[in-house]
Amino acid sequence: MANRLDAKVAVVTGTGSYPGIGHAIAIACASEGATVLCTDLDEMGAQACAEEIKREGGKAHFLRHDVSSPSSWGEVLEYTKVELGPLDVLVNNAGIAVLKSLDDLTLDDFRRQLDVNLVGPFIGMRSAIPYMRGTGGGSIVNIVSIAGSIGSPMGIAYGASKGGLWAMSKAVAVECAPDNIRCNTVHPGTIWTNMLAVSTGATAPTEVPFASSVPLKRVGDASDVANAVIYLSSDESCYVTGAEIYVDGGITSQVGLSRPIETAG
Ligand code: NAP
DSSP states (O other): OOOTTTTOEEEEEOOOOSSOHHHHHHHHHHHTTOEEEEEESSHHHHHHHHHHHHHTTOEEEEEEOOTTOHHHHHHHHHHIIIIIOSOOEEEEOOOOOOOBOTTTOOHHHHHHHHIIIIIHHHHHHHHHHHHHHHTTOEEEEEEOOGGGTSOOTTBHHHHHHHHHHHHHHHHHHHHHGGGTEEEEEEEEOSBOSHHHHHHHOOSSGGGOTTGGGSTTSSOBOHHHHHHHHHHHHSGGGTTOOSOEEEESTTHHHHHTOSOHHHHOO
16 A cells, blocks of 8 residues: 555545446555545446455445436535545446447437446546545546547547547646646556457457557556556645646557547538
């Protein structure tokens, strides 16, 4: 255990999946001294994450949470206020990947994708920021994806959700900076989690078909993403807002297209 997040309260969404990025972030936040509220649609998964933290001597709570629901966010904020105190860190990690070609993608699919990955973090920030403002500020970390800045087949809905989250995060960063609220993004590449296992059919990181095309020659581990989140959550990054950290083993540097949104329109 270290103390980079000592005495801080962190809400992390999507912690119920193992291996999963939210799980790794929650574990890392707790090991740096934060009290972590682990949330997920999968209540038992969030509970398992919180119990793992407590077994290791950390401080954790859990709640069932649908990030696409304003009332569910209301419960998360109410729990935080009553049980935990000022909210220092919000990590919008929960996400789904609706990977379909344009011909197969229905309007309902598209809306469901945006509801979880884009509207969810919007409701979360809309709920948390007034509270953070009243308690002296905070740090928001939104988990984007390299799919928010490079195109891929079947990535129309997913890419739209992540590109939108990236752009929204920059606007929040600028608007909320005077309130000492920072907002940054982390952009994972190919990370070994349940989501990647389902989308590739691999049963181990070494089986992921495109691992060899990653410049660092491996699929990332969820802890690689968590390490970036810890930096952005901690006071070490107190002069950093509106920034992005790519945790992608060099994929976006290879294609040289890491910033198309900023050059469009
Ligand atoms: P994961 O293993 O599928 O975990 C995502 C978690 O989010 C699951 O526990 C899931 O619960 C939960 N969730 C889904 N919908 C939710 C909702 N409406 N409300 C609350 N929780 C919900 O995925 P992951 O790979 O760790 O991904 C975490 C984040 O990183 C996502 O935002 C993803 O887009 C992003 N990302 C991942 C990769 C990668 O290579 N793995 C790359 C780039 C970005 P259920 O299991 O019950 O659905």
